[in-house]
Amino acid sequence: MEESAEHRHSGSGKMQLGLSVSDSDVSSFTPLVVLELADDTKAEAISWLLNRIRDKQQNGGAELLVNQLLFPAQDDQKSNPNVFVVGSTLQRLLNGAEDVGLFKEFQDGTMRGFTYANRESFKDFNGDGEGFLSDAECQYIIKHELDTLRAKNEEHVPGYPKLKLYPGKSVVRRLQSKGVLIQYFPLHNKEDLKRLSFSWYKKFKLSFQPLDDIRHYFGEGLALYFGFLEYFTFALVPMALIGIPYYLFDWEDYDKYVLFAVFNLVWSTVFLEVWKRCSATLAYGWGTLCRKKAFEEPRAGFHGALGLNPVTGREEPVYPSSKRQLRIYLVSVPFVLLCLYLSFYVMMVYFDMEFWAINTYHENPNIATSILLFVPSIIYAVVIEIMNLLYRYAAEFLTEWENHRLESSFQNHLVLKVLVFNFVNCFASLFYIAFVMQNMVLLRQSLATLLITSQILNQVMEAFLPYWLQRRRNKKVHKRMRRLMGDKELPLLGQVQLETEMNTYLGTFDDYLEQFLLFGYVSLFSCVYPLAAVLVVLNNITEVYSDAFKMCHVFKRPFSEPAANIGVWQLAFETMSLIAVVTNCALIGLSPQVKAYFPESDTQLILIVVAIEHVLLAFKFILAFVIPDVPKHIQVKLAKLEFDSLEALKKRKTLEDTET
């Protein structure tokens, strides 16, 4: 067994001779991905896994290069000996690019599915193809090849009789869900990172973000998030510009907000429709728009009794969907309802505090009590954030426990749970103040405090806290490394050591969620507090910088994730903009300015407002239907691609017919 682990690169025995050897030895290929196994993994399992990774594709292997990293023995703290770096030959990567269905720019400027046979016809392919694939793409390909390394006839993982393997199922996912494989993540590329972070957030001039570079380094999913963030911020600028004079000149005149509400209505509809087109343009240029979705594998955490998969006809763990439904309806739904009730209860406590503060102020108006006026809102805002955070963990735990088979279904259930609660938690008090209490002064004050407090909290929680923790950790690691190795330069070992201990970036979920709530504040109630848009613009500008910083220096590099759009969030934002139409119409109906037109009859006013609201809703649907989701010039390119592939198919068929 020991031999096979040594058969290609240096085994552990040789490595411990000299550190410099292991470091130079590893660099016989460019390490792209780090693989960390549990430190008590049995040797036979390790050598079996490495063999499978190195084995030829014909034999069902991944045909990748893999090497063990050995850290010097330490007296105070034991490093994990089972850390591996994975790389690949260029030829293997190009073949892998075809496997994953990568789209690249063709000579004629259109995007086409890459095939190894036609490689010379792609635009940036020079020589042997060095530099044709970006780092992120290479790492994505390696991840794909590792994920699709499938069990053959092995009954179980060598050395672990209980860790059963099912033919045709992913080995890596199985190891991961059983805790043998702790993590695998892509390495940063220090050169590129330096260049990217300079053009992204280090130079002090206002400019667009380098979206293409971000996409090259972090992949399409993240680049789309930053594109959306930028687009959203720019879209808010006109609203902010209108908001400032409103704020300056009508501070005490709550009646003038009708015009602003109308603007809100139109803006929130157009905003999302235009984004769809922008996102399609971006995704086309990045080659993800026409890329087909791969067949979805079960999640790593999915478990169940052995059964027949009706689709593939193979034996694998299955979990009856009726059981899952029971869990959802008997546990998850009641839990969410309970949380909503709790949130309402907290809201009521807040209103009690608020009235107490107002009464205190009226009894004894001075500076101290006027500051006291803001205290309940601030406390409430903090409590809201804490509740959101706690709920977030609970929702993740519950959704995990529901045992969804596919990642997409897991994500949908998680997003739904979190969105419903966050929406109610953040906006219930505002709705209550606006429509039950009909107190516009309190609404304005409450909105401002909620917005400002949550923004400050978010920036702290999201960027500064992790950064501070990371710096402390970095220093410790540096110290440890220096003590051990003296002045010897071991860049790779150090880098891997550092990055292994960095926090994992958990995806764009929380970032989108934050933008979703900000969008809610702006589109629902900004007509009564026109400065909201200004605050959100300011927040988002700092958000770009803090998010960029956290991606580059606080978190592990994430695997690139091909994305053609912002997915379920488009739907979430559209739902919010529907609610915004209803809310703004209702606010218009409540305004004294409008009421003045119907002095004798409330009924007529309500009927007219409802009629207008219905017309607006219908108009919104028609608009969404009429505006094509994909711009014309991209539609033409997509049609051209389809036409060409049909023609090629026809030609091939004719050729085959004449051959036979």
Add this chain to the structure above:
Amino acid sequence: MEESAEHRHSGSGKMQLGLSVSDSDVSSFTPLVVLELADDTKAEAISWLLNRIRDKQQNGGAELLVNQLLFPAQDDQKSNPNVFVVGSTLQRLLNGAEDVGLFKEFQDGTMRGFTYANRESFKDFNGDGEGFLSDAECQYIIKHELDTLRAKNEEHVPGYPKLKLYPGKSVVRRLQSKGVLIQYFPLHNKEDLKRLSFSWYKKFKLSFQPLDDIRHYFGEGLALYFGFLEYFTFALVPMALIGIPYYLFDWEDYDKYVLFAVFNLVWSTVFLEVWKRCSATLAYGWGTLCRKKAFEEPRAGFHGALGLNPVTGREEPVYPSSKRQLRIYLVSVPFVLLCLYLSFYVMMVYFDMEFWAINTYHENPNIATSILLFVPSIIYAVVIEIMNLLYRYAAEFLTEWENHRLESSFQNHLVLKVLVFNFVNCFASLFYIAFVMQNMVLLRQSLATLLITSQILNQVMEAFLPYWLQRRRNKKVHKRMRRLMGDKELPLLGQVQLETEMNTYLGTFDDYLEQFLLFGYVSLFSCVYPLAAVLVVLNNITEVYSDAFKMCHVFKRPFSEPAANIGVWQLAFETMSLIAVVTNCALIGLSPQVKAYFPESDTQLILIVVAIEHVLLAFKFILAFVIPDVPKHIQVKLAKLEFDSLEALKKRKTLEDTET
């Protein structure tokens, strides 16, 4: 030139020798499709076209069998000499089935794309494949092969220097749009027709329609229409059953309709969601659900200046979309608005007549004047039908003039134009009576007269009139044939002669439109006139019979049209059911029964009704989102198909890799 026309089958010279020869000669293959050219078509054009149709596929031909039909010279009336029948060898049809991407049942019960190479693995394939393809499928394949017969290097049609040809463009469409090709249509199969019509409408017992047989004979599009008609009728039965006691016991109590309105609300939502699943099940079984759409060719009537098609890169007529937009917004939209205005004007005239009739009745109540009460509604109903009919022609003319490039875009614009006008024309008066006049007695009376009158008119216009005309024409043709040929049996010549002169069935548009309006009557206002559902059920039962009869005996057989769903009509029905929610909520709000709960405040009542309406609308959207459009067991089959094709692709790739 003459030789080439004669080269395979008998030319015209031989044919004129004896009629029996031409008839027996033609039956050397089963004639499936009739092709009629203008009677002054030049001989060189004919022989060129026949050559192209007969030519081998390798040379760009259609490789079909085609033969001229010669009718005996007649003294009184000249028959068109240029009538041809087209057939095909079995082998060619099977190859064509692969070209058009037909899905057939595989041995394992799933539906798979047919390929000639795997033909033995399909369920009903026996021997050489005789009977594997239905008649309708064969005719569809021949139509496809004729439509995709493309111009090669010919500059123009021989004999017509002005009739330019563009390389790669469909020859048949070009000839059709220039009037050289008058029509081509599939022949009836008398045996099958007899069997179908017996099981469909001739036996007098209640049973489901033989949808599979209809699909075999007429194709999926028409079968889906009849499936929808049947489903809609059955769905109305519960409503009709509830309606009868309502009608019998509460005839004068207009207040009890709240419960019925609530039922309406739920029914109209569930109805359409369940239909989507039924339609998916039907379409899967017929192999159209997973079939890919073919690349869409320009319409036959499309014209424009020569330019470059950006998708194919070939020269062909193009028409700037800006010009089309101008035509739509400067002519079509104003025209539609004008028609709507006219419709409102007619409505106002109707109300004047109505009031005059009511006054006359009140002044002198007797039998004559009580009958007079119904006269305005009846006249108005007839006028509505006439206006709908006239508008229908105008809309078709206008949409044709807008010069849409694709049939789908043409259809969408036509449907939109017709739906908007028909909706306003039929329902405006009812909305006016319900919500402006708030006169429920008049609403009930008006609805009843409109519904009954339009049903009677429709049945007459749609089935009896064409049938009567057809019978007259049949008799004339029979007489003519008998006079000419005496007692000689020439079934094919007679059949072609008869069918050539039959009316062409213009597609399911008018049939769906009628159901759409009936759905409107039922879902919008049936709560005030519970008998509406009963009337619609009765109408639809006769509709099944008259539609079946008209398809089998009044019209030419239409080409089968593969359809996976009812297309734009699903959207139209869903929009109607949205409007139904709003209308029913408003009717509930107006009911004295509900008003009694809020004696002092109208405002509160309206707010509650609006709130409930919003909740219902939201619920409707959530329901549409949550209920999967495709039933689970079909989803599994679709996933299996995709999985298998991915696996096959992978296997082929591995094979190719090992070969090289």
